[in-house]
Amino acid sequence: MIIYIEKQALEYEQTKKIIEKFKNSSIIYIDNYKNIFDKDYTNLDSKKALIIAKLNSNAVSEAPAWYGHTKSAFFFKTSLNCIFDCDYCYLKWAFKNENMVVFVNYDDIKKQIKEKIDTLDKNEIHWFYSSDYSDILGMDVLSxxxxxxxxxxxxFDNVKMEIRTKSANIKPLLDLWFIPKNTEIAFSLNPQILIDKYEKATSSLDARIESINKLLSIWFKVWIRFLPLLPVKNYEEIYGDFVEYVSKNINMCDINSTFASGLLYTKKDYNKILSKYKDLDILHMLELNSDWFYRESKKVRDTFYTMFKNLDNKCILCLEY
Ligand code: SF4
Structure with missing residues (x-):
């Protein structure tokens, strides 16, 4: 693997840990991560490179109201881009190339998060989502x-963090040696046939289910996110079998919460991904809805939601009013 290291990131503890872990990598020192990351640039061996950098801008941003299960929620970033390769992922067009960035100045990022929390209403619960810029658990081996x-x-008393993942590698969580009260692990699940086709390099459905059951057995709080639900041909049959499989293999009563969402893009993002991936069939199964999002038709969404409400009648539906 090629590792680019920003000179200003060299002295951080995390940088040293990464270099120690990937001793056989080729290291290239750079002045600014954007010189690599913000360029239309592909590595010669076409594998994703790792960029170690210092985050000098905002780590925390506000999530749309009711994005999750509370009104007040935030995203925060510690890395950009992902170790996995899902066809529909917004990261594919959000950034100019697929190289992965890990920001190593964790104390600065924690300080920003704490400053934000200090401004929030102490009588409400606030959620912090960690996995919007990469699959945080998948990236844990690097970060x-x-x-x-x-x-x-x-x-914190009134703050929760979500780690959302398609990785079955729960070792970093087991290695904590305690059960967190404020962190919930949200596994995204899809039928195996769709994982094979659209969620390349992610863990198999069975491996994710095994990890879910392991975490439940030791009292971790686990969510399941059924997303993105993909409007493929025969979707009713594929997802019908999937719901049955999940209900047989996971005790849904032990799951803290479930969440379902279809594919959802703003008009601008949709046009960007379509211009880059014209042959991606699932994009052509979306339509511009009255809420100005490209998403599945209301009829398709309702069919999905009926299935997942039958699995868990408390299932939260993303951005449905
Ligand atoms: S796991 Fe998540 S962040 Fe990573 S490529 Fe897939 S959708 Fe994107």
Whole structure:
């Protein structure tokens, strides 16, 4: 693997840990991560490179109201781009190339999060979503995210963190040696046939289910996110079988919450991904809805929602009014 290291990131503890872990990598020192990351640039061997950098801008941004299960929620970033390769992922057109960035100045990022929390209403619960810029658990092998941030969030009374993942690698969580009260692990699940086709390099459905059951057995709080639900040919049959499989293999009563959402793009994002991936069939199964999002038709969404409400009648539906 090629590792680019910003000179200003060299002295951080995390940088040293990464270099120690990937001793056989080729290291290239750079002045600014944007010189690599913000360029239409492909590595010669066409594998994703890792960029180690210092985050000098905002780590925290506000999520849309009712994005999750509370009105007040935030995204925060510690890395950009992903170790996995899902065809529909917005990261594919959000950034100019697929190289992965890990920001290593964790103390600065934690300080920003704490400053934000200090401004929030103490009588409400606020959610912090960690996985919007990459699959944080999948990236843990590079970032040591869990050991750094799960502990950090434990100090707050009215704040929760979500780690959303398509990875079955729960070792970083088991290695914590405690059960966090403020972190919930949200596994995204889809039928195996669709994982094979659209969610390349992610863990298999069975491996994710095994990890869910392991975490439940030791009292972790686990969510399931059924997303993105994909409007493929025969979707009713494929998802019907999937719901049955999930209900047989996971005790849904033990799941803290479930969440369902179809594919959803703003008009601008949809046009961007379509111009880049014209042959991606699922894009052509979406339509511009009255809410100005490209998404499945209301009829398709309602069919999905009926299935998932039957599985869990408390299932939250994303951006449905
Ligand atoms: S796992 Fe998530 S972040 Fe990673 S490529 Fe897939 S959709 Fe994108």
């Amino acid at each position: 040591n995210f869990s050991s750094e941030f799960v502990h950090f969030f434990e100090q």
